Every structure is written in structure tokens, then in C-alpha cells.
Amino acid sequence: MTLTPDDPRAPVADVDLLVLGGIVVTTDARRTILNEGALAVRDGQITAVGPRADVAGRYRAPRVIEARGGLLLPGLIDGHTHLPMTLFRGLADDLPLRAWLEEHIWPAEQRTLNPDAARWGTRLAAAELIRSGVTTCCDMYFYEDDVAEAVEEAGLRAILSQGFIDGPDTEQRLASAELFLKRWQGHPRITPAVGPHAPYTVGPDSYRRLHALAERFDVPLVTHLAETKGEGHDVAARYGRTPVRHLAQLGVLDARLIAAHCVWVDAEEVGLLAASRAGVVHCPRSNLKLASGVAPVPDLLAAGARVGLGTDGAASNNELDLFAEVQMAALIHKGVRLDPLAVPAAAALEMATSGGARALKLDSRVGSLEVGKRADVVVLDLEEDNLVPLYDPVSHLAYAAASADVRTVLIDGRIVLEDRELRTLDEAEVRRQVRALSVAIGSRWGRAGP
């Protein structure tokens, strides 16, 4: 029989919150799935995961989320973002990468970015991410102190880095990168990092110095790597090596590295990335939209590389929807390789959860529903046409679920989305402010009249 809190024989423990499922997809190492499961949460940490009847019987909480008939999964991890770039969503599309960046995005950034704009763009991104079940992101952008404050306000968990590009003010930027680490180190949800932009915008000396800084503060080093064929040519022309070998040569290719994209890597580089224990963040939709190519993710996974998934910024996607990335990661490699077994459903889901956490070096804290991990939890509504019937929950998460199916989200034990209501931000105000900014950026549609 089941012991309930009312049963005098039950050793009932007090916790802060119970989440009663529903199917629980833990994404633990054994891929445990509970048919009727539940979680207990205390001090923002998962203190129990198990059959619903057991958890409901052993724990008592002032707050209970009833998710019977729903599906619980770990919060999703978006391994590559440029949060404020929601400001430029759809500003320019269908252009060659250089023209897109140099004629549209960079001028718009020059013209409009400031601390206030960065905050509003970040708030919009955070709202969109939370609504799609993302609880952790890994960001690189300008005005990152402002990004961090908006992230804190939204309640997200994040690795945040100041985007670093070499220039006449390199010394000042290095000092600023250090200040950023000092300011945010020790924050419970925000991990500061260093963020050299890419091998074609950051020289060897700055990479080495930022790496030394990352070692000193024991934080990650976030960078773009081997995104386009053109980058490969540029880096080879300058350094006589491919981008991955270039970073290896500089001593930067190690477990501290979080490298976005890795599209243009050969078989040997796949091995180098795996052996280094670097995180690789696959951004399939962005790579397609910018015509960068298709990363060799099946090979990276087979080699044991730590592969996560990312949306990239909203200017190159144009939605921040990690379910769409999971689906793309599950679909694209099958079709391109003519192999129906390339990146199965479970592998795609793991890139967004446990594998994504490993890629960001956060796997001791998040990425699965296990005792001792922080309580980053998504409750999915299964009372949706697109999720009926249900033969295999992992199949649904990889091929059928949409971000609109997300009902409730916890981050660090805190309810940030509840029955589709965002608790941390005033979304209507966020949309108003971003729309107002967009008029200055260049919207033809933000005003009345054509």
C-alpha cells in the first residue's frame, strides 16, 4: 500500500514544493521514464524523484503543482544565444552572410544599441525562451552587464559573456571582461564567462589572454568556431591552420571551451573536439538560414563529443524555440545522410538536456531530473491535438511537441511560468518597448500607414 502524509506510519518530510505528474522523462543516464511520477523540491533543489504515490506519500509541501496527465521534463538548455538580438528579428533575411552582417545587422547595432535597448531585447528573449521551456542559456553579446541584470530579473539560469573583438581598445576590453567576471562570480544562477567572438575577429594573443583569465576565475570560454566555409579560408590564410586546429595550437581547445557551430570540421577535428572535452553547440536552424551548412553531429556524437543545441540570436533564426531545434537536429541529419538512424529522438532530446548541460559544464547542477540537481523543470500539457495519441514520450518531445505546449516552468525551484502566465516579467510592456525601439531601428510596420 502507499503511505500518504495522513498515514501516521509515514515518515513525512517537509519540502517547499511538489510537482505531481504525469509522465516524468528524467533524461538521466539510464533514460529513466516514469509513467506516473512526481518531484519534491526543497531550497531550489530536487530532493525526490519517483512514482507519484511514493513522493506524494513521503513529502508534504505548502505548494503543489498538479500535473496529472501532463509530462515533466528537465528545463531545456539553449547553448548559444545573443539575447538582445530579438531587437533585430526579421530585420534582414535571405542575404549572403557578409551582406547580412555588414550591411544590415552591424549598422543596426551601431545605430541603436545602448544599455536600455539591450535590456529590453534581453527581456523579450528571456520571455520567449521561458515560454518554450528553456531554463538555461549561454549568451555572448555587448552590454552584457545589462543583459545579466535582465536575465536575473527574468529568473533564467545563464552563462553570460561579453562579446570580445580585437580593436584599438583591446586593453580596455580585456579589463572590462575581467570586471564582468568579478561582478558576477558567485551568483547562484549566473555564471560569467569570457567571450572571444571568433578566430577571424580575435587574434592569438587575445585568445591566450582571455583563456588565462578564464583559468584564473575558473569560468568557461565561449566562442564561435568553424561556422562557415569562408571562416575556414580566412583563418587558413592568416594562420595556415583550420579554426579548430588554430585554437588547439593556442592552447584554447580544452574542457573550458564552449564552441558554437563547428560546422566545418573534418574527421580529425571531430576527434580533437571529443578528446578535448570541449562543449560543441549545434545550431541547426541558424546554420541553415545563414547557409553555413550542416554540422557533422552524428560523427561528433559517435566520437563522444559533448554536444548541446542552440538557437543562436533571433536575427538568424528567427525564433527562440528550442523544441524547433530539437526537431531540426532529429530530422536534418537523417535526410542529409539518407540514414533514418542518424540522431534518434533520444539523442536529439539529450542535446537539449543532459548533453547540453555537459557541453556547458553545468551537468552537476542541471540537465536531468535527479536528486541533488537544481529544480529546473518543464511541465508540458499533453491535452493538445499534436500530442495525441501517445505511444512514446521521447518521440513526441523530438518530433511533435511545440513550445506552445509548455504550461509551467520552474527555474531553481521558482515558478517562473505558471499555466502559461509569465510570473517574472510584464510581457505586454516588454513587447511595447521593443516595438517602440524597432521604429528607430527601421521598421516599416511598427507605425500606422504603409
Add this chain to the structure above:
Amino acid sequence: MTLTPDDPRAPVADVDLLVLGGIVVTTDARRTILNEGALAVRDGQITAVGPRADVAGRYRAPRVIEARGGLLLPGLIDGHTHLPMTLFRGLADDLPLRAWLEEHIWPAEQRTLNPDAARWGTRLAAAELIRSGVTTCCDMYFYEDDVAEAVEEAGLRAILSQGFIDGPDTEQRLASAELFLKRWQGHPRITPAVGPHAPYTVGPDSYRRLHALAERFDVPLVTHLAETKGEGHDVAARYGRTPVRHLAQLGVLDARLIAAHCVWVDAEEVGLLAASRAGVVHCPRSNLKLASGVAPVPDLLAAGARVGLGTDGAASNNELDLFAEVQMAALIHKGVRLDPLAVPAAAALEMATSGGARALKLDSRVGSLEVGKRADVVVLDLEEDNLVPLYDPVSHLAYAAASADVRTVLIDGRIVLEDRELRTLDEAEVRRQVRALSVAIGSRWGRAGP
């Protein structure tokens, strides 16, 4: 100044319904977009499209849909479906095509299909399609009379065909195909068609006889064509020709043909398809999931072929979401061809609207918001995080919109979805019935207990 219905000088006309936008993306031949537009609808037909103030001034209606701040677009056209296959959504994935079909899908169909199951599966599919803005589909399956009645009940517009496969009962099936045409000819929203399954399951004689039948009733001929590399080998081994050339040789490759997939077609066949004025239905997500490959859609479009978009059945996708197909069609070809200009946003949107209508030979009736067309209209909510800000509505439709953003849908002037409430079906009951059927089909998750 604007003339309003209250203005005595205005020649006010009575209509049934006004839809007041909002941005109106017409997808007409000039790609007209109105910033503040509106539609008037009488007898299920669009009688006016124009600036909001003009339409509101010139027409009076007992029913007004207020969509200020929203976006109006033509109902989307899903050019390839197997509606009842929602029953098998997620039953089997990540398998080689043959094993998937022969060991899982076909046995499940054998075991469970009957008129009642076909109806419940169709109702679920219709609900899902309408919620994602689809107003027309082109279907091929078994029990198509039952499919048709469920489609009629849902209020969808459709081309429907009995799936035909050669066997010992070929004569009976041909007679049944003819009966189906007789029964449904003249229906205002349902166009019956013949549906030979594919060149590897239907012999030359049956293709010719079904084509003659289609000519006699002046209806389309729906088929699968050149979906997989294996099909190409099979057809070549049997007939000494590729699938497209085989149909050309049989006299079936003409303007009556609606051919799903066309993945494995060479440059000459691209020309044959274009010259024939056949409809080609691109199903990018299904082609990826089943590892069939990537259809040469940029070449087909450049050659002037009539290309639409399809979801395929829910067993090979696994969601019926045409926005996801539009996004995939806009993204995949860029990435695979390393060409950021391959299938721009407008081209992807047109495959789901005006181009899709041409592919299905329904372009005189649907596919754009123009005077004289039937009133198949989608109202999208722009008060969504993923659609803010708004620089270019066509960009949003191709890269950022989600089916959950669909607020209201008209088909033939009838409101079938209103403020996200489905008016034609009891969705909760549909989900209950499909769940009940899924237990017999083989669900591990439909019942309590693992």
C-alpha cells in the same frame, strides 16, 4: 476623408461578414501587402479586399471579426496528407523506411483500421490542421468515404482520394474508386480524386485506367512519386525507366497529376514536371524523417514547376503543422546548397498558399486573398513574443510564426476556429476517442501503470 456606413453619401453594400485587420498579406500575383487592411465576405466569397477604412466604409455586415493589430493571410494549403494516420503518430520512429512500413505501420493499419477509426483519426487531423491555419488539404488513404464525411463535419476544404494499390481485387477497387467520384462530385468543398499509391505498388494498366477515370470525371490524379532512392531502383528494374519518365510514358504526367515528394528527380525530369504543369508537393519534414532525401525544390521553382507543400501523414512527421513545413522549406535548401538565396521567405510562403493552390489546380478558388476567391482566411495574433518586433510580415510567416499564433480561421466564409476555439468539432471527445483507439493499436502510455 473616409466614408463610413453612417455617412449618407456612402453607397453601403450588405455583406455577411467583415474581417478588419491588421496587416493583410494577400499572396496575390503582385505580392500585395496592406498595412491596415480588411476583407468583406458574401456567400462564402471574398467581395472586397482593401484598406480597412475603405472596406469598413463601403460594407455593412451582421458579423465583424475585429483583428486590429493582427495579420490576415490566405488559408494554408497542405498538399499531401493521410489524415487518419494521426492514429499512428509516434508509434514507430527512427527506423529504415521498409522496416517502419512493413513491420510497424502496415500491421497496425491491418489490425486497427475500420470506418470508425478512420473517422476519429481524420477528426483529430482536421482539428490539428485548422489550428495551424490549414484550410485545404489533399488526402489519400483507405476508408476515404469516412474520411470525407469527417472532413465535411470539420468544415475543411479538401481533395480526397481512395488510396489504390494493385492486388487480387483490382477490379473491385477500380469500381470503388469510381463510386467514390460519383458520390462526392459537385460537393462545394470536397473534390474527389483518384489515388494510385505509387509506381512501385500500382501497375501500368491500373495507372492508365485510373487516369482515364480521372479524365472522365475531370478530377485530379494524386500519387506518390520518386520519394526514395530505392523506389527509383525498383521502378528502373521493372520498367527500365525512372519513376517520372515511367509516368510520362504511361501518359499520366500531365496537368491533372498531383505528385507528392519528387525527391529523386534529375535535371531533365525537373523540366518534364514543369512542362507537364503537374503539381509537385514538397514534404520536407517527412522526407527528412524517413531519410528519403532533399527534393530539388529550388530547381523546380526556377523551372516554373507548380510546387506546393505538404505535411504527409502524422506517422512520418509527426505533427501536422504547415508553418513548420514553410519554415523547413525556407531553411533546408539554403543550408544544403550553401546558398542563402535558395527559397526566399516569399517563395516558401507561396508554396503554402498561391503556389500550393496552383499545384492542386484550385487556384481559381483559393490560395490568395483576392476578390472572387472563396473566403479561406487565417487571422494570426501578432501579440506574441516570437512575432515582436515586426519589420517584414513575410519574414515572420516564413521564419518566426508558429501554429499556436493562429487565432481565427474561416473556410468558405464560415468561422471554423474563433479566438482559438474550434467551432466544428468536440476536440476533447476526439482526443478521448483517439486515445482509446491507441490502446488497442499498442500504446504503452495510454493506460495507468508503466
